[in-house]
Amino acid sequence: MKILVAIKRVVDYNIKVGIKGDGSNVDIDGVKMSANPFDENAIEQAIRLKEQGKADEVVAVSIGSSANQDVLRHALAMGVDRALLVEHETEVQSLEVAKLLQAVADKEQPDLILLGKQAVDDDAGQAGQMLAALLDYPQGTFASELDIENGEAIVTREIDGGTETVALQLPAVVTADLRLNDPRFVKLPNLMQARKKPIENLSASELVTDLTPRLSLINVAEPPQRKAGIKVDSVDALLQQLRTKEGIAL
């Protein structure tokens, strides 16, 4: 069984992004970039399935400029077998990402496609579902458990107020939630070895002709901030404020 894992390169989740002075976009010049955390869960799960003998090959793919080689090297160091870079210099939005991944899936013919449930930069959370729809595959989104049994992916999904378990006939698309696993730390020797491994380049425009973003960015802004209120010194004082000042019946 072959697994394809898609990885987005995003601003490291530990970094609070700033906004450009003219509000035209977020300012990410010189900011540390990393693999999208949810995609790391996807990589980890793919490697675990290989270690369990349930998968034979894990292929990582990322879309973007040559800078994306760093997240692919990270995936190689974690243990994926091969890496593909779909080269494209400008931003691609969810639908175009899904179309590019569909084209890669047509070439690679994976049995399972794994990706994060959303990217921590645009928080759209659409690419996996869109990809599944374009391929007419079953989907298991927001997965907190994933196993392969008898040619099916058994997925436990995080839903509002609980979980749901579904069985997906392969090939299928699964999107990873944070609870799926704890991604392994990459050891330095593995990172050194990964530097020597080849990364195959594909041209985005050869895979999909129209990659124009459909959503135009008008501006970005700071969200309205909450301000600190007052400190009260006792439970009674707190209740009095809530009852009299805020008019809450307690």
Add this chain to the structure above:
Amino acid sequence: MSTLVLAEHNGQQLHNEVRHAVSAAQHWGQPVHLLVVGYQSEQIAKQAATVDGVTEVLHANAPQFEHPLAEDVSKLIDTLVTDYEVVMAAHTSFSRNVLPRVAAVAGVAMISDVLAIHPDNRYVRAIYAGNVHTTVQSRDAKQILTVRGSKFTAAELNGQAEITAVSVPEPFTKTRWISESRIESDRPALNSAKVVVSGGRSLGSAEKFDALLNPLAEKLGAALGATRAAVDAGYAPNEIQVGQTGVTVAPELYFAVGVSGAVQHTAGMKDSRIVVAINQDPDAPIFQVADYGLVADLFDAVPSLTNALS
């Protein structure tokens, strides 16, 4: 042209978020149709017909919708989509699962978790875990979006829409529903509760979390929430996690008990009307976003608060 709103329900009750989505749908000034998908769901369709501003309820009733799968629901919407300029829903895990599939097949972008709708198909949405708001404009002929319920008022329930049965495509056989596990509770649902009591890691254990917060939530008729740290420490189930990787809430009154105020958590509760923080550490960041801060040992303060409410 009309606007189609996908309705969510639990088999017994139409979810409150549907009413918020319907009021957001009024932006386009076109007739609003509500799509109810279910099995033996006549009762839900009747509830949907009472939502103000809905002109027609489309009722898709079929066995495969007893546990609706994204694959089946999106196939159904694909058959309806040409009649609509706008297809939308509240931003719940159900619609987040379904609508991107619809958008992909229709070949249009989707706009997720919209906070505000402006003329000319401009939308405000949060990016970077709510740290930045962005305005985007869609250039597509068809608009497919989910809206954050708490940002739009709830439509009233005085309506009398017509209910129309719609035909349902063949089931998608490659996905099999196996089981579901939901927390059964008499309390209000976390994402629509008027009062929320959330606990953080300072509660110290699952036993103390329950023993301290349950009675308070009971007295307040509140939903119980937890921080990511409390969930990761095993004090509370993941389903009640409030924050960037959990549920976004915007109640009238939010109690943060033993919550430090990590960005991950505040991203999920900062739209609450009044925030009360109880924490022993006077420097905890939660006090920077709280309307009322009580610096106290929560093991004393919470029981005395619970008692004072008697």
